[in-house]
Amino acid sequence: MNTDQFLVKSPLQYVDKAIFTWQTPSNIALVKYWGKSNPQIPKNASISFTLQNCHTTTKIEFLKKNYSNEVDFEVFFEGKQKAEFKPKIADFFKRIATYCPYIFEYQMTIHSENSFPHSSGIASSASGLSAIAMCLMSLEKQLNSEISQDFITKKASFLARLGSGSASRSIEGPLVVWGNHPEIEGSSDLFGVKFPHRIHPIFENYQDVILLVDKGEKQVSSTVGHELMHQHPYAENRFHQANQNLAKMSNILQNGDVKNFINLVESEALTLHAMMLTSNPYFILMKPNTLEIINKIWKYRSENNSNICFTLDAGANVHVLFPENEKETVMQFIENELASFCYKKEYICDVSGFGAKQLS
Template identity: 65%
Template sequence: MFSEKDFIASNYTISTTEGSFEWSAPSNIALVKYWGKIGSQLPANPSISFTLNNCKTITKLAFSKKQNDGDFSFDLLFEGKPKEDFKPKIQKFFERIFEFCPYLKDFHFTIDTQNTFPHSSGIASSASGMAAMAMNVMSLERLLNPEIKEEYFYQKASLLARLGSGSACRSVKGEVVVWGEHKEITESSNLFGVEFSSIHDNFKNYQDTILLVDKGEKQVSSTVGHDLMHNHPFAERRFEQAHENLSKMKFILETGNTEEFIKIVESEALTLHAMMMTSMPYFILMKPNTLEIINKIWKFRNETQIPVCFTLDAGANVHVLYPKDTKEKVLQFIKDELVGYCQNGQYICDEIGHGAMSI
């Protein structure tokens, strides 16, 4: 397994003057949540996520050789138009990954990015956006050093994505991805996400309908929320719980037990928000309609025995998870009973995907 030092580029010998790459990378939704950071964008506990398919970022990276090294040089376009307020994020990303990608100061970049989901829809685009950026950077590195092997390419891309946004490392490759060291997951690492491949047929083509409860900006950012775990009274027990739940989730995904899947997924979602409500300062990201939807899902599941459940990210939106063979009934339930709790009646239908793709 690669160490951090192995990812410092040093053997690039091919000279290139200009070119471009284009990648799409999806968002993901954690089943066992990561909440709390240590060191340089490292997770305080391991997590596991479903990779999504439709909610993705598409980013084109054009590059041209500069005459002098100087500093980072780039233009940023969002949906074809200059987007100055995105530039500080890219600047910070380049600064964080420069140790591993020293060739970045040799080029001027034009970054043109867009999302397949509505901007400011309340869906976190940092995971998909940073994963797409990382794939483009690694494509440039592979151009400069064609000797790069496939495994190295994807693991370093995941490491770079992590330095842009922690959960982005889970959007690079695989249907189900584990990030963070765990004793039962072979080659699991804090540095990058690893593909979890032992998935029972019950979880193949799993569906995720995202109910857009609140599209506004969160009053507390995820970065601040992660930092509040440092002195959290329940942090250590939470980190232990995440390890325990990941062990359970590994067995569940391998054996196809949807009943136990529901228990862990919903408990993890509520635990994530419990950590927010018990930090100091405390905060609540759920909205009244979030709770209404959760209660409706519980009632529907109890009455129909359809294995539908919810999970939440660090926000108010609700991810409704269910097997593909129940799609027709669940979507009818969503239209009949849940759409009224969504902002402007908006929701997005998604499903498990495979990770980043070159365009």
């Protein structure tokens, strides 16, 4: 794996001050990755829909200082200083220091806010760390005007991955593959790439309504969950299955095979949680209302010949996926029958999106 391509090789023209603001989305994996090796290398390839409305907005103020061996930064989340967020971001900066030596030249003030509840299984690390990565690449572009947009996108995904694996899939959209896979041209364990094939129109503007079953922090973090795959009795079969499923998903997305899409997406979601149930120590992130919603979706789909389906991330919340042409009827179903299983009847209406965007 060639990581040298991301080293800073040209002289940098330092500026005294710079401010950049980026809005980067969360994403929802259709084929999941669960299990990784250092440094943040996935055990299998994955593919996700980039979301549009679930996003993190991050502003970083860079102020030139005398060079030191320590990264100097403060973090504010939704207007409040968050010392508890610093260790994870400090680890991230340590991992990327070789590739971003300019972070030792600046005092950084990070202001961040989410459009969705933090740490409730909507990949807040993915959107948060990809936003930081985009701000850093904006600074690198200012210090070295010769780097191309393609390089910025690729390196941002590479950097984001070193903070959170799924963050590599939040730079572009609407479909992104992360992990080396023989059937996905240009795919890599080091960064995410846009799905290289033309998708069937049925999968354009795909709808994702996120039912907020539980807005609290997860009992077991994704980091811990990934680590439990190292000694998992079913791990190797799972990694093989996921790579096979990605090949199947590639054909489904191109051919518009919605029925097989439903089967594969739901199977992937349940397999992810089966890995948690069969870890040692074992754990459950689903809640009783998660199961109530799943059964309601299955009943509705059967009775209405609908193409609605669900997926789950590493949490209790349910992502309800469906084609745009069913939006009116499915939204009625969600409001009338599913909202009551959500925390204070709250849910987020989302749709597949196109990745990071810079704000003025």
